Amino acid sequence: MLNWLKKKKEPVFNFSTIGTDMHSHILPGIDDGAKNLNDSLLLAARFKELGFKKLIATPHIMADYFRNTPTTVNKALDTLKEALLKNNIDLEVEAAAEYYLDETFEKKIEQKEVLTFGDKKYLLFELSYINPPNNVFEVIAKMQDAGYQPVLAHPERYPYFYGTLDNYESIRATGCLLQLNTISLTGYYGKSCKQTAEELVDNYCIDFLGSDMHHLRHGDALKESLNLERIQKILAQPQMKNLLL
Numbered sequence: 001m002l003n004w005l006k007k008k009k010e011p012v013f014n015f016s017t018i019g020t021d022m023h024s025h026i027l028p029g030i031d032d033g034a035k036n037l038n039d040s041l042l043l044a045a046r047f048k049e050l051g052f053k054k055l056i057a058t059p060h061i062m063a064d065y066f067r068n069t070p071t072t073v074n075k076a077l078d079t080l081k082e083a084l085l086k087n088n089i090d091l092e093v094e095a096a097a098e099y100y101l102d103e104t105f106e107k108k109i110e111q112k113e114v115l116t117f118g119d120k121k122y123l124l125f126e127l128s129y130i131n132p133p134n135n136v137f138e139v140i141a142k143m144q145d146a147g148y149q150p151v152l153a154h155p156e157r158y159p160y161f162y163g164t165l166d167n168y169e170s171i172r173a174t175g176c177l178l179q180l181n182t183i184s185l186t187g188y189y190g191k192s193c194k195q196t197a198e199e200l201v202d203n204y205c206i207d208f209l210g211s212d213m214h215h216l217r218h219g220d221a222l223k224e225s226l227n228l229e230r231i232q233k234i235l236a237q238p239q240m241k242n243l244l245l
Contacts, residue, residue: 018242
């Protein structure tokens with residue numbers, strides 16, 4: 001049979017084993033994810049198809065680009081929840097945020113003006129993809145002192161950490177948790193990112209799985225990931241904290 005006639009292998013299981021996705025950009029019109037409510041509903045339907053029962057939306061908060069606040073985030077959340085109800089999409093949605101480690105983040109921590117998720121007040125934050133931060137350990141300690149549980153978003157995507165597990169183990173040794181972008185294992189972000197993601201999974205360094213869903217292309221890659229042996233392995237690991245959300 002010609003290759004172009006072959007169908008892609010359909011996954012034999014889905015993400016219902018962990019139930020909750022804790023990193024997505026599904027809220028309409030407030031960051032670089034869903035541009036409008038229609039986009040949000042399309043993403044919600046895709047999440048349902050993949051077996052998710054609950055989402056925690058985490059829009060970007062950045063000083064120079066996405067200046068979201070708890071008010072703008074919760075307003076977008078209310079809009080989405082109303083639309084899900086109207087369209088009979090049975091999907092529970094909550095909201096937190098993905099904070100960029102910039103000059104305003106520490107002030108937000110001090111003033112306790114941050115959005116967290118889960119009973120343990122998980123606080124999701126990300127780093128620059130280009131320049132390694134010189135204060136990451138200080139900020140982690142500040143989050144913990146304020147009563148939050150730090151969660152570093154997609155550590156496999158920071159090139160300056162590549163080459164050794166020591167960087168990741170040093171961060172985890174502080175008590176900071178690590179969240180893997182599931183589609184990193186498909187090669188979506190490139191070979192080096194894929195190799196790093198594989199190493200983190202193989203060494204049991206991952207605490208949360210997240211889709212980091214911005215658009216339907218991410219949804220396609222997420223479906224593709226279900227055919228990977230490492231995804232099947234990590235979904236079966238009882239320490240995955242998605243199960244607690």
